[in-house]
Structures are given as structure tokens and as C-alpha cells.
Amino acid sequence: MADLPEIRIGTAEREQALNLLTRHFEDGRLTVSEFDERSGMIASATTRGQLDRVFTDLPSSPAPGGAATGHDDGRTWRNTVMAVVPLVALALFFLVPIDNSWLFFLLIPATGALLFGGRKGHGGC
Template identity: 30%
Template sequence: MPEPHLRAADADRAAVADRLGEQMSAGRLTVAEYDERLARAYAARTYGELDELTADLPRPGTRRAAPVPSAVPAVRGGCGGWSGGPSRQAAWRTWAVTAVIVLAVWTTSSIAQGDLQYFWPFWVVGPWGAVLLVQTLHRSPAGERRRQLT
């Protein structure tokens, strides 16, 4: 980053916010830490303030840690690159975390209003979950051909 005392632009704050989101997705930040740092990122005035938010996180392009072996066995013959490995598990984990968050928001707003509100979380997690389910269960013809060639 440029000199710490120089003022940051909106694009700089957005870049730090994106990086924080990636680090939360990687499991390096909890949702609470992410929320707190995100608020500080958008309130930051200088590059130094932005740099503090990511100082304890790996820099982009540094070597990643080796993937942790999954306790769930891989399903043979998945959908293309979705062979039951970390990609599918990460997609389902992201969906589940999002589902919990939107359900918590909906529940909190329903309690605050005193009655059940329109169940809008369905439109967030429903179609996404359906696509993940199809990708998990469906065997793509391209994936079948690749498996036959190997």
C-alpha cells in the first residue's frame, strides 16, 4: 500500500472489503470479526487504517496451506469438477452459512414487528440450494467422457 498517512479512495476501501470477504470464506475470520473489520474498512480515511485491518492476514498470492482432508468420503462420479471434494463441500458450507444468516435476519425482523413477515429468505436460499442439489446429483456428459479417458 502507499504511504500510511495518505487518504484512501472508495476503490481502496472496496478492495479491502473484498479481501476481508475472501478471508472470511477461507475460514480465517469469523462472521463477527468480518462485520467489525468491514465497518472499520468503510470508515477508514487513510491507507494506514486500511492496512491495519489486513495486517494479520496472508497477503494475496502467498502460498496456501495444504487442504485439510475431509471426513466425508468423496462420491465417485460427481458433476465435472464436482467430484465430491472440497469444491462441493465449500459450496454447500457457504450456502448453509448464508441460509443461517438470512433466516436470523428474517426471524429478528419478524419478532421486532410482532408477527410473521413474508418469508423472503426462500428467494435467497431456495434457488441456490436447488442448483447446488442438481449439480451434486447430476452427472454431466463431459465429466463422464473425462472419466472414461483416464
């Protein structure tokens, strides 16, 4: 399917791409800002070609381990996103000139609720 770059993609392909990007981030191939930028590109991608452009300068398969073992259950990329959100909130706080810019810090609990709040069977009771 790589020869059909303009074919539309769905949520499953974007999630798979984000998992792959997370593995590259865990392997140290990306900085936090690169991961943040590329994650945004993945989230807004509508075609396979747009996804492929995110990975042009990365190896085709990351090193084994981490999320590649198949035991991550989706938690790895969620944890990474959760780690990046406070940095994004802090950057927005200082860079966006609006009144009540402290509200950007509400992104932290909101993101946690979105990523982990509705998940069943995530440990605990």
C-alpha cells in the same frame, strides 16, 4: 504506497479491501463477527494506514479460488454482507433496548435493495 500510511483513500480502495477481506472470510480465516467488525473498519477508513491495520494478522494474499479468480463481478462480498445482515438485525433486536425494535429487521430488505437493486446486467431480463 505502503510507506505512506496517512495518505487518504477513496471508494475504490475501500471496495478492493472489502473484496480481499471477503476472500479471507471465504477461506475460513475470519468468523462472522470478525468479518462484520473489520468490514465496519474498512467502511469508515479514510487513510491507507487504517486499511492496513485491518489486515495485520492475515496473510498478504489469500489462497487462489473464489473471488480471487476475477470472475466474481462484485457479487461475492455482496452475498457475504447479505448473509451477515440477518444476524446483525437479530443481535440489534435483542441488544438495543428501544420500542419497536422489530424495525431492525427492515435492514434485511433495505440492504438487499442497496446491494443488488440498482445493478444493471446482473442476470435475468
